[in-house]
Amino acid sequence: xxxxxxxxxVGADLPPAERERLRRVHELxxxxxxxxxxxxxxxxPPARALSRRxxxxxxxxxxxxxxxxxxxxxxxxxxDDFDVxxxxxxxxxxxxxxxxxxxxLGYPDxxxxxxxxxxxxxxxxxxxxxxxxxxxxxxxxxxxVCGSFKVKPQGExxxxxxxxxxxxxxxGWVVRPYVHDRDxxxxxxxxxx
Amino acid sequence: xxxxxxxxxxxxxxxxxxxxxxxxxxxxRYARPVFGLALRRLGDRTRAxxxxxxxxxxVWRSARTYKxxxxxxxxxxxxxARNAIVDGARSRVDPVVADPRDEPxxxxxxxxxxxxxxxxxxVHRALEELxxxxxxxxxxxxxxxxxxxxxxxxxxxxxxxxxxxxRSGLHRLADLLEGEFS
Numbered sequence: 373x374x375x376x377x378x379x380x381x382v383g384a385d386l387p388p389a390e391r392e393r394l395r396r397v398h399e400l401x402x403x404x405x406x407x408x409x410x411x412x413x414x415x416x417p418p419a420r421a422l423s424r425r426x427x428x429x430x431x432x433x434x435x436x437x438x439x440x441x442x443x444x445x446x447x448x449x450x451x452d453d454f455d456v457x458x459x460x461x462x463x464x465x466x467x468x469x470x471x472x473x474x475x476x477l478g479y480p481d482x483x484x485x486x487x488x489x490x491x492x493x494x495x496x497x498x499x500x501x502x503x504x505x506x507x508x509x510x511x512x513x514x515x516x517v518c519g520s521f522k523v524k525p526q527g528e529x530x531x532x533x534x535x536x537x538x539x540x541x542x543x544g545w546v547v548r549p550y551v552h553d554r555d556x557x558x559x560x561x562x563x564x565x
Numbered sequence: 566x567x568x569x570x571x572x573x574x575x576x577x578x579x580x581x582x583x584x585x586x587x588x589x590x591x592x593x594r595y596a597r598p599v600f601g602l603a604l605r606r607l608g609d610r611t612r613a614x615x616x617x618x619x620x621x622x623x624v625w626r627s628a629r630t631y632k633x634x635x636x637x638x639x640x641x642x643x644x645x646a647r648n649a650i651v652d653g654a655r656s657r658v659d660p661v662v663a664d665p666r667d668e669p670x671x672x673x674x675x676x677x678x679x680x681x682x683x684x685x686x687x688v689h690r691a692l693e694e695l696x697x698x699x700x701x702x703x704x705x706x707x708x709x710x711x712x713x714x715x716x717x718x719x720x721x722x723x724x725x726x727x728x729x730x731x732r733s734g735l736h737r738l739a740d741l742l743e744g745e746f747s
Binding site: 380405 | 708732
């Protein structure tokens with residue numbers, strides 16, 4: 373066991389019992405090893421108590437968090453109407469530069485169905501018959517559909533979708549439009565990776 | 566009584582009732598120990614950061630299941646953190662199964678590693694309680710390998726002050742570790 377010289381640290385004038393007490397602390401400090409430097413991302417706790425009424429504020433926070441750290445972050449709260457296990461901000465692409473989006477993932481049921489709330493803002497409504505599709509990705513490529521939705525002309529749109537897959541087999545989500553034109557399927561509007 | 570004066574148990578009970586301030590106080594006490602535990606287990610800073618987030622999401626969600634009569638807050642939080650970290654590790658496991666070696670290893674076994682993790686957890690948690698002036702000198706002495714004279718020079722303070730702060734910090738740590746954060 374290494375570490376600093378205990379005698380140098382505490383001196384020679386302590387009563388034996390107190391000296392022994394400090395020696396135990398000394399040994400624990402040496403055994404514990406150095407605490408890590410904390411990353412800036414962890415300076416604040418994850419957002420909490422995600423109220424459905426706070427989604428608009430959360431979208432802004434999500435965009436800021438994503439811009440600052442380029443990573444997802446997690447939230448949850450026992451008082452929500454929808455029990456959220458994690459929230460994943462979506463990053464808009466150049467096809468929807470002013471849009472913002474958030475996926476709030478619930479908890480799977482016994483059969484493995486994952487509920488999710490998807491909230492988007494700033495997406496343009498598609499022509500009649502068109503819709504947006506949320507898909508899970510593997511290696512960045514869309515491979516499994518979680519559902520489709522249409523958006524309001526203004527404000528935010530929240531829809532409940534779901535996935536019956538093992539989410540650990542995927543690496544993110546994308547959103548793409550369908551407008552009676554298969555080529556449009558390649559024009560992703562949101563990514564999470 | 567402010568939230569900073571509350572015990573971990575009291576904070577957990579408040580978190581269970583949806584108290585965001587208590588949650589933040591608990592986070593400030595435990596973020597670094599959780600990060601350290603995750604870093605040792607996962608060996609990757611990004612994944613360790615994710616594990617911290619997972620842990621505190623779990624804390625927020627499950628604090629209402631905490632029963633103070635079953636024990637103090639620190640072990641409960643340790644268990645939540647360990648579960649979140651293990652879940653995170655499992656989710657990234659490479660599916661390829663390697664041949665297990667049937668050779669003696671010099672590495673610590675599972676029991677030793679568990680004990681080491683718990684020791685680090687307790688000590689790093691206690692460090693968060695020290696006044697900044699004492700924590701700095703303790704950290705410089707133990708983990709930067711500086712002598713008392715070198716610390717005095719580094720911090721531009723008298724040697725006697727370094728000695729006083731170091732000893733005071735050790736006394737305080739002894740109190741905290743004996744009390745074990747009820």
